[in-house]
Amino acid sequence: xxxxxxxxxxxxxxxxxxxxxxxxxxxxxxxxxxxxxxxxxxxxxxxxxxxxxxxxxxxxxxxxxxxxxxxxxxxxxxxxxxxxxxxxxxxxxxxxxxxxxxxxxxxxxxxxxxxxxxxxxxxxxxxxxxxxxxxxxxxxxxxxxxxxxxxxxxxxxxxxxxxxxxxxxxxxx
Numbered sequence: 127x128x129x130x131x132x133x134x135x136x137x138x139x140x141x142x143x144x145x146x147x148x149x150x151x152x153x154x155x156x157x158x159x160x161x162x163x164x165x166x167x168x169x170x171x172x173x174x175x176x177x178x179x180x181x182x183x184x185x186x187x188x189x190x191x192x193x194x195x196x197x198x199x200x201x202x203x204x205x206x207x208x209x210x211x212x213x214x215x216x217x218x219x220x221x222x223x224x225x226x227x228x229x230x231x232x233x234x235x236x237x238x239x240x241x242x243x244x245x246x247x248x249x250x251x252x253x254x255x256x257x258x259x260x261x262x263x264x265x266x267x268x269x270x271x272x273x274x275x276x277x278x279x280x281x282x283x284x285x286x287x288x289x290x291x292x293x294x295x296x297x298x299x
Contacts, residue, residue, distance in 0.1 A: 138294035145287040146185040152280045153178035170221045177214035181207050201295040208288035211281045218278030
């Protein structure tokens with residue numbers, strides 16, 4: 127077993143820690159915008175969160191494996207995380223393209239956010255409170271990018287960081 131201080135000086139561990147902290151920051155920010163800021167996510171937004179729900183714990187496990195000296199398994203896990211975030215970057219580009227009207231988004235994105243009603247009475251009560259979350263209409267922009275655009279960018283950075291962690295683990299051993 128390695129000492130903790132040895133792990134922090136390892137380039138693979140530092141790159142993996144960067145991926146873990148950035149991914150955790152991105153998903154916490156997305157959840158904050160939803161639950162504190164009131165932004166209703168569309169179905170594509172929710173799908174893009176799966177990469178973070180998989181990537182954060184997988185990266186943590188890879189870091190634990192790396193610190194315990196199981197480098198080969200950690201390397202494979204970092205590569206798997208990289209592929210998850212690369213796929214998510216592609217999904218983010220697809221979503222951003224639908225927002226920019228470069229192509230059509232999926233038909234599932236025209237549904238009201240907030241769930242399914244079970245009776246006509248519930249439907250009538252909910253009409254005034256229902257907000258429609260559309261995939262082709264961004265609800266927020268910052269520096270020219272929507273949530274989907276920022277997700278694509280962050281996912282690509284996370285992909286690159288996970289690849290760096292995997293290759294650094296290869297070089298260091």
